[in-house]
Amino acid sequence: MKKNMRVGAIIKILTDSPNKIYNLKYFCDMFDAAKSSISEDVSSANETVESITEGHIITIPGIGGGVKFIPDISLEKTQLIQDRLCSLLSDGSRILGGGFLYTSDIMFDSHLVSDLAVIFARKFKDSGANYVATVETKGIPIASMVAHQLNLPLVVIRREAKYSEGSTVSINYFSGSYDRIQKMSIAKRAVQPGTKALIIDDFMRGGGSLKGLTDILSEFNIEVVGIGVAIASVVPEKKKVSSFSPIAYLEYIDEDKKEIKIVSNSEIF
Amino acid sequence: MKKNMRVGAIIKILTDSPNKIYNLKYFCDMFDAAKSSISEDVSSANETVESITEGHIITIPGIGGGVKFIPDISLEKTQLIQDRLCSLLSDGSRILGGGFLYTSDIMFDSHLVSDLAVIFARKFKDSGANYVATVETKGIPIASMVAHQLNLPLVVIRREAKYSEGSTVSINYFSGSYDRIQKMSIAKRAVQPGTKALIIDDFMRGGGSLKGLTDILSEFNIEVVGIGVAIASVVPEKKKVSSFSPIAYLEYIDEDKKEIKIVSNSEIF
Numbered sequence: 001m002k003k004n005m006r007v008g009a010i011i012k013i014l015t016d017s018p019n020k021i022y023n024l025k026y027f028c029d030m031f032d033a034a035k036s037s038i039s040e041d042v043s044s045a046n047e048t049v050e051s052i053t054e055g056h057i058i059t060i061p062g063i064g065g066g067v068k069f070i071p072d073i074s075l076e077k078t079q080l081i082q083d084r085l086c087s088l089l090s091d092g093s094r095i096l097g098g099g100f101l102y103t104s105d106i107m108f109d110s111h112l113v114s115d116l117a118v119i120f121a122r123k124f125k126d127s128g129a130n131y132v133a134t135v136e137t138k139g140i141p142i143a144s145m146v147a148h149q150l151n152l153p154l155v156v157i158r159r160e161a162k163y164s165e166g167s168t169v170s171i172n173y174f175s176g177s178y179d180r181i182q183k184m185s186i187a188k189r190a191v192q193p194g195t196k197a198l199i200i201d202d203f204m205r206g207g208g209s210l211k212g213l214t215d216i217l218s219e220f221n222i223e224v225v226g227i228g229v230a231i232a233s234v235v236p237e238k239k240k241v242s243s244f245s246p247i248a249y250l251e252y253i254d255e256d257k258k259e260i261k262i263v264s265n266s267e268i269f
Numbered sequence: 270m271k272k273n274m275r276v277g278a279i280i281k282i283l284t285d286s287p288n289k290i291y292n293l294k295y296f297c298d299m300f301d302a303a304k305s306s307i308s309e310d311v312s313s314a315n316e317t318v319e320s321i322t323e324g325h326i327i328t329i330p331g332i333g334g335g336v337k338f339i340p341d342i343s344l345e346k347t348q349l350i351q352d353r354l355c356s357l358l359s360d361g362s363r364i365l366g367g368g369f370l371y372t373s374d375i376m377f378d379s380h381l382v383s384d385l386a387v388i389f390a391r392k393f394k395d396s397g398a399n400y401v402a403t404v405e406t407k408g409i410p411i412a413s414m415v416a417h418q419l420n421l422p423l424v425v426i427r428r429e430a431k432y433s434e435g436s437t438v439s440i441n442y443f444s445g446s447y448d449r450i451q452k453m454s455i456a457k458r459a460v461q462p463g464t465k466a467l468i469i470d471d472f473m474r475g476g477g478s479l480k481g482l483t484d485i486l487s488e489f490n491i492e493v494v495g496i497g498v499a500i501a502s503v504v505p506e507k508k509k510v511s512s513f514s515p516i517a518y519l520e521y522i523d524e525d526k527k528e529i530k531i532v533s534n535s536e537i538f
Contacts (some may be wrong), residue, residue: 009318010278011281030321049278098431108416110420145379156377163369
């Protein structure tokens, strides 16, 4: 295989599995090439992804070491994605009444969600999280994509304990959005005590469900090292969690005028 | 930017968004290069991804045309992924009793799930589907990744109608696994009547929930053009859906001996 094809192939393989370490020998065997050639190819691959601000390929020395791709995104592309999210959300026909917006099509648009996930992956790349945690349902695609970018297992907290989850721990919490007590439940074998979790979710209003998530994780002595939400409502001003990073803020919904005001969070970058 | 870096960058961009059409002008502007150079680069990019059997870059002529990446996977890699899935599933400690297995860690392992998704994307690339549909919860990551590979919207059918889904249609169906009537619900605005859907789910036993999914979609005159499941149980022999493609078959669970017999489905390729 020619050098420029090797470089392209290395880019494809590393970027398909972000943060997964590949031993150089893997590529030596695949391309029947010497380690010195592969090292040069990896340098070119890194130069390429860095030149388009899509990430970095770094070398991890030692036993179990190798090379891995760390995703990145430029400020310009981040803003374009934020603009696209805001523009999609501003459509007045999304208003459902009671302060609710229809967002399923956005949260289930896998290309958009994968773009949003890279923004979070950049933001939380040094969080030290062992898991990405979310609560079912609408946040699962985005949380799953963030888990993919960070090469972390996903933990999905269920609304109801399911038999197929084995033994579970449940808590009740107050949801301001639904104005009632809700339940969440986590499989005991899904997590290890004493670890760290990054919470990713689609929407936050008062933060009740994120507080519930934090509480249920603390039952396992799991520390929350970051909270990323696609959209955070500006009201209520007082939130039940102290620190969170939204991609966009929902400022207000005017049901009469069918107007939605959404703005980008410039601090996400 | 040098030619070999352009080729690598084109591979990164196209393979990040499978089946999304990029106008050549996009790359001309990005690299400040002539259309003829970019055409050559795209050829080299195609040669590269084809040489490692990871896909094809094709040209779509006409207005709105451009180039796009169609994912592919080799028989050898398919079998390696199937072997890995079977080996993970064969762990006796997964047995929960009542014929249930704990599989959440597998279905929420985003790298494995993204590998499984490419197998389905290859299988169903010519299905003509307009959506990927699944029923919450455990199948969402894999369905979401298949949707990403095929560049289709994901439709998640809920167990319960949610206020945030707006107006919904619900049906009741019989679940053999849980031996009871269950409900599923779909947002009216999530789908267009007269379209086609590809169903992707994590597990199938008798097929009751997939039959329910087919029924609820038929309420919208939506034709199911394929069903892919990660794992299908061999028993019961009689299924409620006639055609489905599993990646692995669950042959039996021996609760006394703590033994699980899982085999690859050689016909998935």
